[in-house]
Amino acid sequence: MPTLPSDDTVPAAPDACDDAPYDLAVVGAGPAGLAAAVAAGRLGLRVALLDSAARTGGQFYRHPAPGLGARRPEALHHAWQAYADRAARLEALVAAGRVDHLAEHHVWAVTGAAGEWSVHAALGPDGADQRRTVRAAKLLLATGAYERQLPFPGWTLPGVVGAGGAQAMLKAGLVLPGQRVVVAGSGPLLLAVAGSLAAAGAEIPAVLEASGYVGYTRRPATLAANPGKLAEGAVHAAALLRHRIPVRTRSAVTEVHGKDRVEAVTVMRLDRDWRPVPGTERRIPCNALAVGHGLVPQLEPATGIGCATRLTPDGTHALVVDDRQRTTVTGVWSAGESGGVGGAELALLEGELAALDIAGRDGRGRTSRARRRDRLRGFADAMAVAHAPRPGWTAWLDDDTDVCRCEEVTAGQVREAVAELGARDARTVKLLTRAGMGWCQGRMCGAAVACLAGGAGDTASRRPLACPVTLEQLAED
Structure with missing residues (x-):
């Protein structure tokens, strides 16, 4: 029965060199990644938890900067206790050597195959300081979402x-x-x-x-x-x-x-x-x-290693996962918004379910979590249908409206590419106008460009790099 160990029975970590492969690398320390790392660590796995932020919690459980001296950060959050409990368990696992929390690690690519994954990260607040490659037998992607x-x-x-x-x-x-x-x-x-x-x-x-x-x-x-x-x-x-x-x-x-x-x-x-x-x-x-x-699942670096995607009810793309949170690539799991936007409660459940499967546990505890997961996923789908953007929104735009802010591409230029230059999809518009080639790599304009090009929403692209990285860092890897 896959119940998790109590807080006072954290298993000790085996002796290992700093560069030895981990059993599991978790990318993202939001609700899903945090829950997965804690559950996997308590089930005996040696885990690396990588995240670009200095503290856990992701976008949902953001913390006031320490210098602000906030006395009650929980007042700014919904369901704070669910986070606080897991954060305390993570601290115990870090102290016991079961989990390494690798903060300010900007994951820009994943390479390898099942049993031999390499997670490449740039270090520091802005990812410009150093580089690091983390190796693990298994990989869990909990990369969250960004705003549409x-x-x-x-x-x-x-x-x-x-x-x-x-x-x-x-x-x-x-x-x-x-x-x-x-x-x-x-x-x-x-x-x-x-x-x-x-x-x-x-x-x-x-x-x-x-x-x-x-x-x-x-x-x-x-x-x-x-x-x-x-x-x-x-x-x-x-x-x-x-x-x-x-x-x-x-x-x-x-x-x-x-x-x-x-x-x-x-x-x-x-x-x-x-x-x-x-x-x-x-x-x-x-x-x-x-x-x-609404939100758009962040799919890098999953699509870079070949994970299949599906069209969601609100016109975005999410990773295809089975009932055990496995992606279509062997040795890779996904939890949280990368598999479809559904909120923090769902993300916590999916993180725990993924950890149970990675650790090879089964039983009634897993079944009850899966049932709750399925109920919440059904609500997430209903939410997506209710709030899905409709195509008539493009009538808001005049031809001088910037669509791509980074490259200053206007709606008129995108429409010209479609009407006069034969573009029929967002990729062709990008090649003709540079829309989506800027710093954000289409995160701000992708949905708009796809709609103006005749598509239902942003397409899932296979970008080789998930975040900006220097040529020096790229050459070293």
């Missing part, structure tokens, strides 16, 4: 931030993006962001949801199987009521106004395909806009 952005006129003005970015500013820096903040986009994250910003002292004149919440009611069995999610939604709704924040569905910001920074936004009603309804314009004064349209 759909452009509109004025979105490059200072004061426009991602919805998740606004929350990160609050959690990590204890600062607000502005004092009067409009929250817009699509997805349940908007409600959490609005509540957090309001609790921290911001005025939220409106939350603008481009879709709505009716889609959830089309899956009553899924809702009934996830009462915890309903309770979580009720908590967010109560927070909005307490702060008197109006929520407007089928509405979007279609333009931002200002000279040196945000001064106001134009809001319009949308039809079912997200096309703006003429005559519904409304101007809202504000000094910041927090906007996001």
Whole structure:
């Protein structure tokens, strides 16, 4: 029966050289990676946990910088105790030599094959200090996700931030993006962001949801199987009521106004395909806009080693995994958002399930976790369908709107590539216009370019490098 050992029975690590292969390398120390590393370490495996941040927790459990002296960081988070318990267990495993937490390790590539994986990382806060290669028999990818952005006129003005970015500013820096903040986009994250910003002292004149919440009611069995999610939604709704924040569905910001920074936004009603309804314009004064349209699984370096992907209900791509969290590449597992966006609770479960399979454990404990995982995954799919971007959003754009911020490629240039130069997919548009060739490698513009090229969303690319790396570091490897 795959129950995990109690906290006071952490197995001692075997004698090993620093350069000896680990049993398991876990890439990413967010909820999924943290849970997997803790479970695998307690089941007797020698684990390397690599993450680009200085502390565990990922984007969801961000910490205020130590110099800020935050006395109650848990007040900024939902379900903090689930993280705190695992973080304490990780410390015990690190002390016992079972897990090496390799912080500020920016993984830029994985090479090798089953039984002989090499994880290549650049070290330091910005990945420019040194390099390191970690070797392991097995690999678990818990690389998380990043925010999906759909452009509109004025979105490059200072004061426009991602919805998740606004929350990160609050959690990590204890600062607000502005004092009067409009929250817009699509997805349940908007409600959490609005509540957090309001609790921290911001005025939220409106939350603008481009879709709505009716889609959830089309899956009553899924809702009934996830009462915890309903309770979580009720908590967010109560927070909005307490702060008197109006929520407007089928509405979007279609333009931002200002000279040196945000001064106001134009809001319009949308039809079912997200096309703006003429005559519904409304101007809202504000000094910041927090906007996001869901999350996109971060698939590097998984696609670089051949892991297959699937199209998700909201038009992104995620890794194909089986019921044991195995990818299509032997010796590689995935947990959390890389297998499909579903939230921290689901990520924690998937991390533990992956660790159980990697350690060769089975039984009722695994079965109960798998059932909970399946219920939460069903809710995640319902959420994706309800908030999936509709194709009419491209009507927000005029030809002068920057789509690719890094390379300053406009919507007009992308449309020209499609209409006059024969581009039929995002890759061809990229070759003709340089859209997606900049510093972010298409993370900001990929979904928009794909839609303008006639696709449903961003395509899963097989980039050889998962993050920027110097030529010197590349040559040494």
